[in-house]
Amino acid sequence: MTPETPMATPRVAAGALFFDEEGRILLVKPGYKDGWEIPGGYVEPGESPRAACHREIAEELGIPASVGVHLVVDWAPIDAEGDKILFLFDGGMLSDQDLAAIIFSDGELTEWRFAHADDLDRLMPARLVRRIRTAIEAKNRGTAAYAEHGVEPHFRP
Template identity: 55%
Template sequence: MAPNAHEAKMAHPRMAAGALFFDAAGRVLMVEPSYKDYWEIPGGYVETGESPLHAAIREVQEELGITPPIGRLLAVDWAPNEAEGDKVLYLFDGGQLSQDDLAAITLQPEELKSFAFVSSEEIVERTIPRLARRILAAAEARNEAAPVYLEHGQKPGSEAA
């Protein structure tokens, strides 16, 4: 096989990375974008030459104005999108935010309207099913102290909800 033909078959996925932050009750911090009709988690696309972890740290700083320590990988989700092609999404553990971090949050005004800590039930209500599955699986992986591999927000072989 010619090198160009082989390379043409290789996936060139878009990568995105985000962080899950928790409060003392175990609720997840979500943000309300001004440009979407559903809530998200802090994060965004990985730039060329940037690691997924660094992208998560940068996006949290850009979106929330804080630089808390970002911990271990919680989940990797392969989630191809018809419009955008192959996507691989990384979720990292932001841990429990301190009172100082919470007080220092300054939302990126051109992108975000608000933020809130939300329960598992509220996550499902506030966002799209694929993202809700990804967040809930990552939160579960945090409790199990082991990262999880997902496809479309689900463990391979599990039935679609």
């Protein structure tokens, strides 16, 4: 590699999948755009994806979170924004006490709800739906996944 060789400088984001007793996923509604998201956001300089996930959950939901293992790392560039690497962590199950404590103190979010994985297509962008479904599959089989545009590539033996 020479000094002139361009290198990727991806944006990095991290989010968590939280579940209820029925296996539904916690979704949050941003006030600044249409559709639903999962809790999380961009990683700041010098911050790890896990630390960013904890910070974003505390900022967005007002609850402390101790996220578990990472479920998926997704390479998902967008033409308008460039390269992106997105981490999804297992947030586990939220208790009734956790849910009662949710507050939107920074004004970024306006509401939350739980949804079944089968209902996500009508609630959020397809790229996020693919990533969430890949993360759920990874959680169910007990191994982390690598994805591109939300889908695990098929590797040849």
